[in-house]
Amino acid sequence: MDTSVILPEECISHIISFTSPGDACRSAVVTPLFKSAAYSDAVWERFLPSDYQQIISSSVSSSVSSTLTSLSKKDLYFHLCHNPILINNGTLSFSLEKGSGKKCYMVGARALNVVWGDTAIYWIWPSIPESRFSEVAELNFVWWLDVRGRIDAKNLSPNTTYAAYLVYKFSKPNHGFETRPVELSVQLEGSGAAERRRVFLDPPENMPQLYRARGDGWMEIAMGEFFNEHGDDGTVLSSLFDFHQFTTRRGLIVEGIEFRPKMVNR
Template sequence: MDVSVILPEECISHIISNTSPRDACRSSMVSPHFKSAADSDYVWESFLPTDYQQIISNLVSPSSSLSSLSKKDLYLHLCHNPILINNGTMSFSLEKESGKKCYMVGARGLTVVWGETPAYWIWPSLPESRFSEVCELNYVWWLNVKGTIDTKILSPNTTYAVYFVFSSAKSNHGLQTRPIELSVHFEGSEGPQRRRVFLNPPEDMPRLTPDRGDGWSEIDMGGFFNENGDDGTVVSTLFDFDQFNIKRGFIVEGIEFRPRNG
């Protein structure tokens, strides 16, 4: 028996809205009646974050085209096209499978020690970056880059991974001879766990910087569980305090927070 003949479209939409974006897409192939229900704004509004309108209102360049999209098209747009918010210092997107929030804090939103000293860091614009400026390491002994994010803007009950997003400049030094330290922890917590990795591993070591497919590489800095989305701050740091090892030649795009898969 064809349930689409028995149930009105509104009932089918309500049922599908309690599944997942993937299930909704599959349901749309069952029949024309199911497609109409599965593609409805009612269904896809339920997959968007409850505060998506507030987030979009913080766009650097407000776009009327977003407001004209159907809720399904808006969802898919946010999955594939990160939008710039917070005066261009942060980007927002959605994880396609779940609809959970992803944020990247761009270089201008990070705390970069000596970042405003041209002898140590410069701020070029690169066409492959989503941000108007990135941060290129020119010359330092002590390396300290920190990003923070408020947990209340993230998806609750979600395990997040934190990624340092960067690329290597044509000329680099000190990135193969000594690992840098990474840490991710809640502000105020004691004894953050630290990882030691090479930004540019020697040839006899496996590479820990997979290509993202967008011209940048990333390193997994660690992760955390955002239980209820309560007020709190997560601190992510990349540092090396060896004053005898000169470092130069990598470009920081940002630090990304996105749901961990698997």
């Protein structure tokens, strides 16, 4: 029996809104009526985060905010999947995970706690065209590497396992990262001991390559993961750390630390 003969478009839209973005797109090929129902604002409003309007209104660009609010809800959804917007005075970026509509954030370098970051002989803050942020952190010379990021769990999607990723690259010349690992950690505040891992950011060819090229000119490496159960569980803390009084490092460029749902291919 053809349900489109029995059910009005509004009912079909309501049913589709309880599925997923992928299911909505697939249902659009069934009939013209299903296409109209599946692409309706009523469906895609359900796939967007409940606070999406507040997030968009906090964009650092009023023209971007105005453009986004004029889009259909479906176009807005996919725009946010592919085009992160800058918020929080340009130190934080927001986007959506395409398959689920869950929130992704990158904490830009200027919002990270970089030890000795205000001392030019150790760190500089250039602007480079491949970064979404106005400044990145570039390492000149240190023995003690300590970079920390934090984000409130309430900003992330609840009931979701997230992973944190260090987003970085190297200038030339660089030194120290191929001979000694760094320590990466992630911890949901109050959840017990932090998950820690020792990895090479620039491993020799005979070692496993744990980093991944992102396709946007940067590399990323997983720092750890956590389960954001209720979305009101305090603060997520992440860190990049190493100290060795006889080993210096230089040439690391940090764009930020990204928090996104685990096992997402980009």
